[in-house]
Amino acid sequence: MGIPTSSVSEQQESSEGQESGDICSEENQIVSSYAAKLGSEVEQDYTNHQFLGPEGNVDVELIDKSTNTYSLRFPTAGWYLWSATGLGFVVRDAVTVTIAFGSWSQHLALDLQHHEQWLAAGPLFAVTAEPEEAVAEIHLPHFISLQGEVDVSWFLVAHFKDEGMVLEQPSRVEPFYAVLDNPSFSLMGILLRIARGTRLSIPITSNTLLYFHPHPEDIKFHLYLVPSDALLTKMIDDEEERFCGVRLQTSPPVEPLTFGAHYIVSNSAHLEIIPTELKLSYRSPGEIQPFSKFYAGQMKEPIQLEITEKRHEILVWKTVVKPVDIQLGAAPSPPAFSGAAFVRENHRQLQARIGDLKGVLDDLQDNEVLSENEKELVEQAKTRQSKTDALLSMVEKKGDRALELLFRSLSERDPYLVSYLRQQSL
Structure with a gap:
């Protein structure tokens, strides 16, 4: 399915209560630098950003500063998550992937402020891979909550090519990302397609x-x-x-x-x-x-x-x-990361969002954090959220070792959730 693209400039909202003098000048500089570039400062952080996946270094190199294009070298088969962007890859062998960041408004006429047919559901990436067949899956990030009236059939992957916009149904849709199996690569991102005239709360x-x-x-x-x-x-x-x-x-x-x-x-x-x-x-x-x-x-x-x-x-x-x-002055060095502290600080978020509860319960029982009776007590709770609350309360009472093992299980079972929550404290 090909749809011609059109280039439009997003209308800028007028600032409410605009001020004069040096303050106004300073903030105009901020918004002007947003519109002018994707940020030359990205280089200093992304080239060393942490990856989740197999052990071994992932080489990240900025290869074109003018287009913010990065080269990623995955050294071995496995699953990789670049948490700075939300992109994930499952690769069959060593592969080099190049990634640049795009803007929807430069490629598709989207009026995001009204109930139109299309809704941009995540960032836009220009992706290539060499060799392409080494990539088994690509995980494209989205921010749509899979609750309420949202239907996963509305999710589409938009490819922007010479012939226009080509749409592809994802292989599956998960919280935080959608998956393409054996993908072809292009400028690509997740769109939500809603029937024209339908008024839904997304x-x-x-x-x-x-x-x-x-x-x-x-x-x-x-x-x-x-x-x-x-x-x-x-x-x-x-x-x-x-x-x-x-x-x-x-x-x-x-x-x-x-x-x-x-x-x-x-x-x-x-x-x-x-x-x-x-x-x-x-x-x-x-x-x-x-x-x-x-x-x-x-x-x-x-x-x-x-x-x-x-x-x-x-x-x-x-x-x-x-x-x-x-307080002004030099801030102390941040403490070493603690999985136990992470679980405590994100209790409410985890209670609301943990997905693979069965796998987590199995892990905790295997590591002797939970007994068979305790596991059954959690499973007997009536709702998913009450099960999660019971689990978290139970593990928190057992101390830091139990919480560390819970964090390890969550990192393996729901890495996108852990990455999302850790992003809040960077």
């Missing part, structure tokens, strides 16, 4: 990214609400860092949010927020990303931040920022 997994800009007299905050795209998060991190922004660790919303819905940002200190309303939409990495901004003076008291769904007035996210979180 649930997506999302991130809240909170940055502070230190200043002795007036500390500034930027708050983003974006789909859970690892590449998009990295690009925002890079741009904020260029202007001395520091990301605070916060949890993402536990429940999926609604694509296209409006969300209200508020705080307990009655500080002015500009704008107070954010619309949850997807813009490819490298394009302008909307954010809310507010100033907190010298930050002497804690501030509680909240995001509320506008239409139904439902609280979907909150966090507390304390003065100690933003």
Whole structure:
């Protein structure tokens, strides 16, 4: 099936409450640099980014800075996840893969702000492989939550070729990614195809990214609400860092949010927020990303931040920022990673999102973390979420060793979930 592509420029939303002077100039620089490039700073991090998969080094090389094209050398057969992008590969033998990052708006006329036929469901990648037959599967990331009214038959892989857009049904759709078996390569990404005129609430997994800009007299905050795209998060991190922004660790919303819905940002200190309303939409990495901004003076008291769904007035996210979180000066070295701490800190996220519970229970029984009776108690819970809650509570009471073994099992059984949650704290 071939569909001609068209090139359109995404309409830019006017900034609400635009300010003048040096502050306005600074933020214009931020958004201008988004639109102009995909970020030259990517090189310094991606070339050394961690891969999940077989032991052995994966060689990553930036081969064309002007197009942000990377060469990845997978040294042996196995499964690999490049967690910085969400891309996964199952390879039969050693293979070299080249990857560049694309923008939907440059290749397909998509109006993402209204209920059109097409919905971009993840980032766009230009991929090639040598030899091509060495790649058994490619896992393309998406941020659609497989809940509610979403039908996996709506998922399509869009290939952009000389003849136009060619659509392919994925072999299967999983949380966080869709799979192509024995893939052919091109500029490619996941689209959701919805019958024209159908008005559905599409649930997506999302991130809240909170940055502070230190200043002795007036500390500034930027708050983003974006789909859970690892590449998009990295690009925002890079741009904020260029202007001395520091990301605070916060949890993402536990429940999926609604694509296209409006969300209200508020705080307990009655500080002015500009704008107070954010619309949850997807813009490819490298394009302008909307954010809310507010100033907190010298930050002497804690501030509680909240995001509320506008239409139904439902609280979907909150966090507390304390003065100690933003103390000026050199930050201490981060502690060594702990699987036990990861499980404790992400209890609510894991409770809501763990998928392969049977395999995890088998692993924990094999490692003598759970007895047969304890395993049966978990399995007898009435709902998946209550089973997961029972499991987490049971393992947490057994101490750090049990939690480390649970983390090891989750990393093997649900690596995309673990990678997604770890991305929040980078």
